[in-house]
Amino acid sequence: MPAHPAVPRVLSIAGTDPTGGAGTSADLKSIAAADGYGMAVVTAVLAQNTHGVRDIHVPPTAVLAAQLAAVGDDVELEAVKTGMLGTAEVIETVTAWVDGHPPRVLVVDPVMVATSGDRLLAPEAEQAMLRFCRRASVVTPNIDELAVLTGAARARTAQEALEQAEGWVRETGVAVVVKTGHLAGRDLSTTWVGADGARHSVASTRVDTTSTHGTGCSLSAALATRLGGGDSPAEALAWVTDWLHEAIEHGAALQVGSGHGPVDHAHRSRRLQAAGSAAPWLAADALPPRLADPADLAAPTPSVPATVAPVGPWTEALWAAGSSLAAEIAGSGFVRALVDGRLPEPVFSFYLSQDSLYLARYSRTLAALAERSTDPSAREFWAGSSGHCLEVEAELHRSWLAHLPAESDTAISPVTSAYTDFLHAQTLSSPTVVGAAAVLPCFWLYAQVGGGLPDIAPDHPYSAWLETYRDPGFVTGVQGALGAVEREFAAATPEDRAEAARAFLLACRHELEFFDQARRLPPGAAAGRSPSPRARSEAAAL
Incomplete structure (x- = not known):
């Protein structure tokens, strides 16, 4: 077997989402879309839909440790991505496993602050998460989480967010992806701030949609996959940003739920699959064999004017x-x-x-x-x-x-x-x-x-x-x-x-x-x- 297979093996450590938009469901879809083989270790079982979370069950940490051991003892991993860890005990369990099985790439989505601005972790869990982030290859916080990570006030502009990230990178040696989706404005960007001083920025535009549930999970899982497969940070970020924008654009068409729906993780894959089809573009009997008059073309009313x-x-x-x-x-x-x-x-x-x-x-x-x-x-x-x-x-x-x-x-x-x-x-x-x-x-x-x-x-x-x-x-x-x-x-x-x-x-x-x-x-x-x-x-x- 090759040391680095063409299809990277990627583990998601996160909670569940029964409607498939976030957590391990989104991670596995994102890993597959980014050309990886996905595996999942569950940290919490959630009862939620597109309107929000109704209940959370956190299994005993012994169950979590057993899942991690089962994967780590058998499978060599190119990348690990973490999402919702939830409690200090869960974070410490994952930390111990990471220390014993250091992955080539560790992408941490520090799930600490919701889009609404609500803090998701108890103080002791938040501190454990801050420590855990220092083990990462790269962290992917939202704007509010970046503020918690750096101990600064919430950034008001992309430049402020970049300055916060640069300070934390210098202190920790861990790269940060700065995402501006939670800031105002139509023009958006994702920027890799590296420990080597490199900065790679990819421009995007805001999509007018409510189908954005799970975008943070999806970005970090796809990023882990591309990095684990050998892409440079610039290549990985460019691929993930473009893919995720397309997924967001087409999420509403899935018609999943009546609240904040998921993105369409597979849209790019379906588009490329259609492009590779060998089906004839024009059937043999699509046109009559003779056109004596323009009306014989039997064309419908033009779909757009010329x-x-x-x-x-x-x-x-x-x-x-x-x-x-x-x-x-x-x-x-x-x-x-x-x-x-x-x-x-x-x-x-x-x-x-x-x-x-x-x-x-x-x-x-x-x-x-x-x-x-x-x-x-x-x-x-x-x-x-x-x-x-x-x-x-x-x-x-x-x-x-x-x-x-x-x-x-x-x-x-x-x-x-x-x-x-x-x-x-x-x-x-x-x-x-x-x-x-x-x-x-x-x-x-x-x-x-x-x-x-x-x-x-x-x-x-x-x-x-x-x-x-x-x-x-x-x-x-x-x-x-x-x-x-x-x-x-x-x-x-x-x-x-x-x-x-x-x-x-x-x-x-x-x-x-x-x-x-x-x-x-x-x-x-x-x-x-x-x-x-x-x-x-x-x-x-x-």
């Missing part, structure tokens, strides 16, 4: 058929994170590097389409668009990516390659109308994203890039593409129109995949960076 309006009945029918995919792109996690500014820079850089590779190949596709077109105005338009890709858009990419490896050093992703291969095949081996329909979504759907953008503040990290989505010159180009496609459809045979409509819808789906691909990366793999140890082990397993 920002750049169709120019005729055929492009109107195409938009109605593909608008649901346009709505998915606008609502995708990548686009929403890009718009609100919380998209991690490495993820954005990966997207740009792939877009640069895409444009080089897209330019060749447009040039081939220009050569095959029999419409003089369309030939001129496609040729001009091909040159624009290389002269204007590619230069914009180069300026953004100047700090990254040269384009030749950046490998093309399977998603980008599949999309460009599809476009090239449609252009070279099919009637011109099919190639024209296939290249249209790259014009139209990008303009759709731009048309839906709110006002972008000048200090937005991606403001300059977002403005390119709604550049008037680009909108003019979209209108030119729509006109060329409309004319091609009008002149084509019913059979060729049906093939072209299919190509348009498949290209729309390729666009969705292209936008979303950066959020499927393992940590450290973005923008040409070396993968983390965990990512390397995952690749080796494949």
Whole structure:
């Protein structure tokens, strides 16, 4: 057996939650979501739901000691995470076990103060917890617990909280993760304050939801797992912050309880599972074999209006058929994170590097389409668009990516390659109308994203890039593409129109995949960076 298995073995020591939102239930879900194997030792049995705790039973410490001994005598652990310990006797029992079985990583969630501000531990238990925290690799207090930990007044700002943490780290040599979720404001952060003086901060934004029960448990359990699997503190914190934000965003959809519901620990896993599906994007009988009239496309009412309006009945029918995919792109996690500014820079850089590779190949596709077109105005338009890709858009990419490896050093992703291969095949081996329909979504759907953008503040990290989505010159180009496609459809045979409509819808789906691909990366793999140890082990397993 390898000394460090690809799947880290992680133990949660905490209380229960029968509704699954916090405690050992949340810990085990978080450990699994973070790619670990979870185990649990129970410190207390709670009767609670989404409205609060009704009763607590603390088993004899002999039962706790027996659980710990059973695990420690048999299983080598990469990480241990502690949550609710509850009493001085429980804390001392866990302390003795930790001293006898020192874990490689010990993450302590010092459950001392509730979100309401109520103290959860008796004075002697609180003192025992303060001593126990000094054994940790890292502690993850909320703002009120940080004040108890440091003996200071409750921090009013993120800067005050960081200063409190830095003082405690210097005194104890134990790292602290500072979380600002209990402070006011829309912009949030989680910051690793290390004993070596390092500080790693990950930005996030507040989600308007009541489904936040168990976020502290979930963060610390996932953090223990990522650290136990070999991630650096910066990599682990970035992964956990992004994963937890997604879990919070989708917690309400679970519809668990009528109070403060849980987060959706498995949302990211389900999203990635869906991305790996081999199910066809478009069924063989999804479209009729002939399109004699736009009404034959049998498209529903558009789910969203087009920002750049169709120019005729055929492009109107195409938009109605593909608008649901346009709505998915606008609502995708990548686009929403890009718009609100919380998209991690490495993820954005990966997207740009792939877009640069895409444009080089897209330019060749447009040039081939220009050569095959029999419409003089369309030939001129496609040729001009091909040159624009290389002269204007590619230069914009180069300026953004100047700090990254040269384009030749950046490998093309399977998603980008599949999309460009599809476009090239449609252009070279099919009637011109099919190639024209296939290249249209790259014009139209990008303009759709731009048309839906709110006002972008000048200090937005991606403001300059977002403005390119709604550049008037680009909108003019979209209108030119729509006109060329409309004319091609009008002149084509019913059979060729049906093939072209299919190509348009498949290209729309390729666009969705292209936008979303950066959020499927393992940590450290973005923008040409070396993968983390965990990512390397995952690749080796494949």
